[in-house]
Amino acid sequence: MSLPLLRQARIPASLSATRRAASRTRCYSAAAVQAQTRPEPESRDDAQVAGPSSPQRSGEASDQHKSKPALGGKHDAYEPSETFSRVQAYLASINASGLEPTLEDLERCRPLRQPPPDSEQYVGKYTELIDTLCRSFTKEQLRGFLVQTLGTSRHCSTNRKKVEYAESIIEQLWKWPTLKDVEKAKRDRTEVVTQTLPVTASELFLILGREGMDLLRLSKDYDVHISLRQKPMALRVEGTRTSLRKLSEHINSLKKSFVEDTYDLPSPVAIPPDLVQRISRLASAYLENVPSSPGKVRIVAQDERGLLAAKRLASRAIHEIEESSHTPLLTYLPAGAASLEAEQLVMFPHDYALYPYISPRPLPFTMNTSGAFRLRRVGQWLASDFRENIQDTGGLAGGFGHVVTVSERRVNLREILLSNIPGMEELEGSRPVVVASMGHILLTRPSGEQRATLVPPLTGEHKFGKVRKWIAQNPVKMTFVPDLPLPLLNTTPAKQSVKHRLVYHALSAGIHASSSPLPTPWKKVISLEVTLAGPQTIDLEQPARPVLPERDLEDGLSDYDLDFDFDSEGTQPPSRSESSVEPSIPIVNASDARCWTGTEADLNLMVPDRPMDLQFIVRSSTALPESQQPDELQQYVEQLRAFLQGSENQSEQPSPPLLIQYNGEQYILHSNSSVRQSEEIVSDSGRPTPRELDTGTLNLTRALCESTLDLETNQKSMHCEVICEDVESEQAWTRFLRDCDRLSVMRDQPQKPALSPLRDVDDVL
Numbered sequence: 001m002s003l004p005l006l007r008q009a010r011i012p013a014s015l016s017a018t019r020r021a022a023s024r025t026r027c028y029s030a031a032a033v034q035a036q037t038r039p040e041p042e043s044r045d046d047a048q049v050a051g052p053s054s055p056q057r058s059g060e061a062s063d064q065h066k067s068k069p070a071l072g073g074k075h076d077a078y079e080p081s082e083t084f085s086r087v088q089a090y091l092a093s094i095n096a097s098g099l100e101p102t103l104e105d106l107e108r109c110r111p112l113r114q115p116p117p118d119s120e121q122y123v124g125k126y127t128e129l130i131d132t133l134c135r136s137f138t139k140e141q142l143r144g145f146l147v148q149t150l151g152t153s154r155h156c157s158t159n160r161k162k163v164e165y166a167e168s169i170i171e172q173l174w175k176w177p178t179l180k181d182v183e184k185a186k187r188d189r190t191e192v193v194t195q196t197l198p199v200t201a202s203e204l205f206l207i208l209g210r211e212g213m214d215l216l217r218l219s220k221d222y223d224v225h226i227s228l229r230q231k232p233m234a235l236r237v238e239g240t241r242t243s244l245r246k247l248s249e250h251i252n253s254l255k256k257s258f259v260e261d262t263y264d265l266p267s268p269v270a271i272p273p274d275l276v277q278r279i280s281r282l283a284s285a286y287l288e289n290v291p292s293s294p295g296k297v298r299i300v301a302q303d304e305r306g307l308l309a310a311k312r313l314a315s316r317a318i319h320e321i322e323e324s325s326h327t328p329l330l331t332y333l334p335a336g337a338a339s340l341e342a343e344q345l346v347m348f349p350h351d352y353a354l355y356p357y358i359s360p361r362p363l364p365f366t367m368n369t370s371g372a373f374r375l376r377r378v379g380q381w382l383a384s385d386f387r388e389n390i391q392d393t394g395g396l397a398g399g400f401g402h403v404v405t406v407s408e409r410r411v412n413l414r415e416i417l418l419s420n421i422p423g424m425e426e427l428e429g430s431r432p433v434v435v436a437s438m439g440h441i442l443l444t445r446p447s448g449e450q451r452a453t454l455v456p457p458l459t460g461e462h463k464f465g466k467v468r469k470w471i472a473q474n475p476v477k478m479t480f481v482p483d484l485p486l487p488l489l490n491t492t493p494a495k496q497s498v499k500h501r502l503v504y505h506a507l508s509a510g511i512h513a514s515s516s517p518l519p520t521p522w523k524k525v526i527s528l529e530v531t532l533a534g535p536q537t538i539d540l541e542q543p544a545r546p547v548l549p550e551r552d553l554e555d556g557l558s559d560y561d562l563d564f565d566f567d568s569e570g571t572q573p574p575s576r577s578e579s580s581v582e583p584s585i586p587i588v589n590a591s592d593a594r595c596w597t598g599t600e601a602d603l604n605l606m607v608p609d610r611p612m613d614l615q616f617i618v619r620s621s622t623a624l625p626e627s628q629q630p631d632e633l634q635q636y637v638e639q640l641r642a643f644l645q646g647s648e649n650q651s652e653q654p655s656p657p658l659l660i661q662y663n664g665e666q667y668i669l670h671s672n673s674s675v676r677q678s679e680e681i682v683s684d685s686g687r688p689t690p691r692e693l694d695t696g697t698l699n700l701t702r703a704l705c706e707s708t709l710d711l712e713t714n715q716k717s718m719h720c721e722v723i724c725e726d727v728e729s730e731q732a733w734t735r736f737l738r739d740c741d742r743l744s745v746m747r748d749q750p751q752k753p754a755l756s757p758l759r760d761v762d763d764v765l
Helices: 003-024 055-067 080-096 103-107 121-136 139-150 162-173 179-190 201-208 210-221 241-257 273-283 304-324 341-345 413-419 464-473 486-490 631-644 690-694 730-744
Strands: 192-198 225-229 234-240 259-264 285-289 296-301 329-333 351-356 372-377 402-405 433-444 477-482 496-506 521-536 593-606 613-623 659-662 665-682 701-710 715-724
Touching (some): 121 162, 139 162, 192 241, 201 210, 201 285, 201 296, 234 241, 273 304, 521 613, 715 730
Parallel strands (some): 329 593
Antiparallel strands (some): 285 296, 372 433, 433 477, 433 613, 496 665
């Protein structure tokens, strides 16, 4: 039998076998309908036709295989067109028999696992699956699957090709990514492009974060390079398409989360431009003046907390600037120095100059930090020391020097301090006290200058009369910055205690009208002090500790470390697990909170012939019982007590009120600080020796030293004060001035000479 005749005989036999199998079973197997085409061997024609599997079909195929003679030659193999026709004919026979495939049959063609779209096997598996569906089902059958699942949609359109139906099944029913999407994703992961994201000034400030750390973190997280374009303001981002899309979505979500508000300051005065930037950095909020309304600012922050912090700092700053601008300035010149410009020809011609001041701690946030300078006497080559020798000049206590105003008028320091304090008769049982603080009076450049510089506004060295005249003619800003005398920085604190202090100043200040040559502005004050730890006494002969506990200042009101003392070797305090007794809560009753009200007046005394300047504060105060305290402070103390006792109702540390009302007047928060306070006994050389202690403390100075952390700005400062309790007593006033002289001229303690057999130990001590 020839090969064409054999093929014609096999097709009817296959169709008859299919009909007999369909009459016995009406199930449709996906394995039976998959067309398995493969090249036939040249020696025989044993190609199998896809169809339902049955014993009869297998038997017929086996008989035909046995009866078929071995044929050879190049014409024995099937042509591709003939194979395709045979499969189509078989599928047509299945359709004619009335059998329709189900979704279960379609699911049998679905692979158990989908390869990752970004893998190399995905495209090959996708193409193989398309070929399987096209060979296993007809075009109408594939369309029928889509109609059953998706209903009427564009994927079921009748004018589509069979391959398109197969692609829709894979992509819409089995949720495989399209080859187009896979190629696009690959391009997005590898192709580097540049995109511009427009931002406003406020949005850019908040996206940058503190010192630009937030923007740097975004650059690392999304693996992109970010730069700034000024006109128009925008972020220029370079990276892959995927990274740019994710970063753009993140920045858009950040913009939507920003909050904005307009705030009226207590005084209708615009904030200086340099101070606007410092407040914005401290509060992590964008702040700007409203040009059309002086005293009104616009604030944009990441959350409500930053918005509130900016409002508090802006209100404090504008009030402190206004107060400091009215503080009078005096200058002390020792005996032998020219106090007036006309005396320069007959007195010792000392020269003075403005020297750059570099502080080891942050300067007050209200100061222009582009350049700070202090007026000092210029040293001379032939002089052993360019500082004042109190033993020769007598100092403030001797009364031989001169205290002069900016207008070259000599005044009496004691009279100036006491002449302008009002309301003495109204405060029963109170008398004025004078507090002297050590520090430096610093001159800063105009507010408009932003660049840091070491060049002072007045260059060169000049006679003091010329310097004083220049200060009077130029509106320079002089700010007093408190500090500790250098020898006290390395001493061990004595009688230490920790306090939380709030100070409020009245918004309405006044100047006492009197015949004083220098009217001193006064202000009404309310102060609240809450003691957090009792005083700790130490041995004065104990060596200085290398490490002092700072956690109370770093953590605000946390004072657990102060319940334990450090030993001389710097041993850390025991942990909570090692301590058998839990520390008691510092605040347990209302007696730990002390509140007083009164009046204060400040006066700055510039001493260019000494290492430190002075600030005098004359104060008249009276204690306020709890029933007379402002309601806002009473509520704050209750919240603070609940917080320290670990109450569940007060889990967060409360914030003090910004404004309070008392006796019909409004007070604004001036300082909110945590204070570590100690009392120091000071001699001429710093810490007194045992011999000086044996002779009594009458000739020694008792100084109150404080390490303060501003809880609003997180800035530290050091204070050293001496107090005159009885101003009217001549003896007390003289001793007070002597203490001021001792603290303001203190310098580094000289190294003790080595002992030799020819010197006595007492001579060295």
